[in-house]
Amino acid sequence: MNTKLLMAISAVVMGMAGVALSFLPQEVAGSLGMSEAAAIILQVLGALYFGFAMINWTAKANLIGGIYSRPVAVGNLSHFVVGALALAKLAFKDTSLNYLWIAALVYAAFAILFAYVFFTTPNLKSKYNQST
DSSP: OOHHHHHHHHHHHHHHHHHHHHHOHHHHHHHTTOOGGGHHHHHHHHHHHHHHHHHHHHHTTSOOBTTBTHHHHHHHHHHHHHHHHHHHHHHHHOTTOHHHHHHHHHHHHHHHHHHHHHHSOOOHHHHHHHHO
16 A cells, blocks of 8 residues: 555645644634634644644655554554544434535545554565665
């Protein structure tokens, strides 16, 4: 699996969410029907997304999978599995919220891909052949 592409795409997705939530928390809270006081929680969430995006972006050139970069792989796997389950639970509870279905599917896709990366051993020969 091309983990460099996976890490870059996840970094871009989380980075865009992080920037939006960090700089537009009141607007996002209003569009989601949340109170203005909840905007601080969204802003902190934005910082978390942006930080995770930076980790994934800087780790994209590393060998990931199996025992290699295990903290990065397990962090992403945990985030996306728990996020996918939480979003799916809420999407099933209130089926009128279409954006939740989209977010749940994106999270589920990343969860499956990071599970594959976490539970398989990368092909070391192809990694070393790319760098030479």
